[in-house]
Amino acid sequence: MEREHVVRLLAVCLALPSLVYYILMGSDTSTVRYHPLPTDDPDELWWSDWEKVQRSRREALAHGCKHHKNLRGKSFFKLVTNRRYLYNLVIDDKHRTVYCYVPQVACTNWKRMMMILSGRTNKTDPLAIRSYVPHVEGVLPRLSSSRMTSSLLHHKLRTYTKFLFVRHPVERLVSAYRNKLVINSTSAADFKRRYGVKILKKFRKGDAVQNISKTGHGVTFAEFVSYLIEKRHDSPQSMNEHWAPYVELCHPCFIKYNIIGKYETLEEDAEYVLRKIGAPPKLHFPPLVMSKTTALVESHMNTLTPALRKKLYDAYRLDFKLFGYDYVKEKDYVTQENGS
Template identity: 60%
Template sequence: MGREVSGRLVVVVLGLPALFCYLLLGTTTTLHHHPPPTEQSSHSPPTVGSCPTCGLNFIVVSDAPEGDLDDLWWADWDEVQRSRRAALYFECHHVRKTRLKSLSKLVNARRYLYNLLVDDRHKAIYCYVPKVACTNWKRLMMILSGRTNETNPLNISSHIPHEEGVLTRLSGTRIKSSVLRYKLRMYTKFLIVRHPLERLVSAYRNKLVKNSTSAADFKRRYGVSIMKKYRKGVSAQNISKSGHGITFPEFVNYLVETGQDSLQSLNEHWAPYVDLCHPCTIKYNIIGKYETLDEDSEYILRKIGAPHDLHFPPLVASRTASLVADHMASLTQELSQKLYNLYKFDFKLFEYDYPNL
């Protein structure tokens, strides 16, 4: 009798994993992550799962209504935004007061709002940051604000969105202070950031290394003077008048010294986020990141009520991230520390790590 009972217990114990897998396979599962709710992604594709207890693989299929899946996606991204805003507001309490500008100063000294573009149609304000997908987002702002008849952002030449007067800036003197305050308070405000070092290396390569018309101008404006000051053992007469050949350590030395004197004198392509967009004074509703650019851009467009067929252009993969380590290795530890100090608040406010510190 005892052996019979023991035998039954063994059968039950061995059968539990199989029962678990059966119940798992028979349960309808709603996926937690899925593509943004666009016309092209109305259903979530099946994914492969596994049962660690029984060693079986199975297909997870969701039969939840499309609207439910969309709601789940928006809920996920709303939570992502809440987390980013919370981290930003927490770190803002640790930023030196001398580094911050009050709302009154921003309103009265409009030059500080130069990078903030406004779309009155959708009641949206975008703070653009060079080297963080700003060309495509400026194209979108042109379409959103009715500054072009184009409906496909890629049909707009890349130089046009950067031309003065194409988009409305909050720095415009014609905007009354009361209206400006209202827009800063009530409009949907967003910015997009990127790992500060990745952005810096991208700006260095694009403006001081590449052979392009834009780079040639930057080399003449910055490269020549930087090499004359920081290139050791070479006379000024032997410095190329084209400004070509500036090294990354020379560029960083220039940034560190110039930033110590006056952060406002740094070009917008390498000025810190905290000085371009004033995230501790202006309460941004949406914080986008280059690492999740597709999802963040879709979220922004849908939140501001953009046309349903307007989407961020397909993202072209960047290789800059793979180049950061080599560029940083060319710096001394002392220079690396000074570079971190210059962009410290960008790292902290937007939750980015700095290597070797």
């Protein structure tokens, strides 16, 4: 019996150096084992950092959805059975991916990417696809027009990798205003006729009504915001997608998105998405062109009265809350509760 104890003690002593070596060298192998995405380079530790970022964004979104009850009676079942709600969701069965596009948040380039990923084009360079092509109806398969059964649609929405990209709501609105109601372009001319004339007739007073342009040119940012506030209150689901809230376009409280990308970290998030879904290694998101809109936000917001700023925040409150954006900036876009 005593000999048996001696043998066991000797075995432990012999195994101890190997155990110490394993513990000390464990960090060299843990990178590969713990890596969230397949990669040939174990030094790409930033992938694990972005997993943490995504987890944080998902948790913040879930927390926000849980504490906001004013979601206008929607449910996952209602989205699946009434597919008009899924118009902005495009699907790529090859990579088992669903992308909810949001206008004014790099959606043209993302639609180009989806065309390449889903085999809707022979081009391999997204910038080789003309900018209007991805927006043509029928170019990309939408869940709203899918003929699949409700059970199959339900399954794909539950199991496919789903992602969307958002940006600061005010910056997005300023971008939409400038792109659709200010600049001179074919697209803007159409928006001015469809919305500009309507806005001018609604909010111009007195003699100014007589000088309304038939082209719809000349809408101020304050008039645009007044229109958005009124439209959001009366018929939120009929708002044009270029300024409709994220909650109306992508339904983030009912569709569980795996990846929440942000315009502010577009390059990193885009690469993360492509690696995550198994895109071809040579396919990368187009180089980022710095937006001029950020520098214009303050000057546009300064044209609004404090009351109008507050109403604007209320109209897009969920977009701010769910995606972690602040409305009160250094210049106090909103009147503080203490009246200062």
